[in-house]
Amino acid sequence: MSGHRLRHRLAAWARASLLAGLALSVSADAADVPVYRAQGLDAPTVNFVLGNFEFVLLHELAHVVIGELKVPVLGPEENAADYLAATALLNTTRDDPVSYRRANTWLLAAAEGLRLSWTAGTARAGKLPYWNNHSLNIQRFYSIACLLYGNDRKVYADLPAAIGMPASRAAGCAAEWQKADQSFHWLLDNFGRKPAEAPGPEIAIIYDVPQTLVAAELLRAVQSDGMVERVAAAMRERIILPRKIALHMRSCGRPEAAWQPERQELVLCFELLDALYKLSDSRQPGFSRSGSMQLLQFPAVAGADQGGCRATAAEIHLGA
Numbered sequence: 001m002s003g004h005r006l007r008h009r010l011a012a013w014a015r016a017s018l019l020a021g022l023a024l025s026v027s028a029d030a031a032d033v034p035v036y037r038a039q040g041l042d043a044p045t046v047n048f049v050l051g052n053f054e055f056v057l058l059h060e061l062a063h064v065v066i067g068e069l070k071v072p073v074l075g076p077e078e079n080a081a082d083y084l085a086a087t088a089l090l091n092t093t094r095d096d097p098v099s100y101r102r103a104n105t106w107l108l109a110a111a112e113g114l115r116l117s118w119t120a121g122t123a124r125a126g127k128l129p130y131w132n133n134h135s136l137n138i139q140r141f142y143s144i145a146c147l148l149y150g151n152d153r154k155v156y157a158d159l160p161a162a163i164g165m166p167a168s169r170a171a172g173c174a175a176e177w178q179k180a181d182q183s184f185h186w187l188l189d190n191f192g193r194k195p196a197e198a199p200g201p202e203i204a205i206i207y208d209v210p211q212t213l214v215a216a217e218l219l220r221a222v223q224s225d226g227m228v229e230r231v232a233a234a235m236r237e238r239i240i241l242p243r244k245i246a247l248h249m250r251s252c253g254r255p256e257a258a259w260q261p262e263r264q265e266l267v268l269c270f271e272l273l274d275a276l277y278k279l280s281d282s283r284q285p286g287f288s289r290s291g292s293m294q295l296l297q298f299p300a301v302a303g304a305d306q307g308g309c310r311a312t313a314a315e316i317h318l319g320a
Ligand SMILES: [Zn+2]
Pocket: 059, 060, 063, 078, 081, 309, 315
């Protein structure tokens, strides 16, 4: 598909989603967006979960790169990790129309996840974690939306108004994207693998067995997509880490993902899949079962010590 045609279709799709009154819904019938036939799970839900999950994976890998290569970070590392995840998603897929469309769709899903998480937290009257090293979810939502808009102001022309982003912020999104984009390329120029260099140490991928049927179904979707393998391969192609690491999907007892440098392991908890599934429920008008569900909580509710991103600490990305 030509770049022009892709842009046209993306714009039409973005408009359709926005005008449907679902500011950032992930459209199930958008052409070219992968649809997974997970048993008992509808395609929009699966795509919502996969989009959020890949964003979390990339965010965590940004922590891996920053920590392992001692990349200077001028500002909060959590913000840098969000910006790196977003720019990596868009920049590494730009040459392939299908991948680029999926990246846009899934980044929208990640933004929507943060917005829903914020809404769920405020509905529960959770104490706002102003002290947290992550920005508030609603701020992370607007930052990702700003990057999407800044990356392509034609496709996302309707986005700022649809989500209530003031013109003053929207006006700066192109420059904001440009800085994030430059930083991404600066990182690769200074810390990336050179063309003649051999690939770095292996990145192992380990899947345990989920404890819930929902997580099992969603894990099948993750594996069917090949997301973890694809991201690991792309990472290894571009960055040489100083030592082996493992990406480990397992049960943790909490919905989180965390880089644990002392174990050389990035843990992606199955509970995160369950939590994202529950969160996706709140994006279906008229079909909410969330009244009986434990939605993701603010750290102040779930335990203030869970929101950190210290070198060895676990973190809750969607709840913080
Ligand atoms: Zn983080």
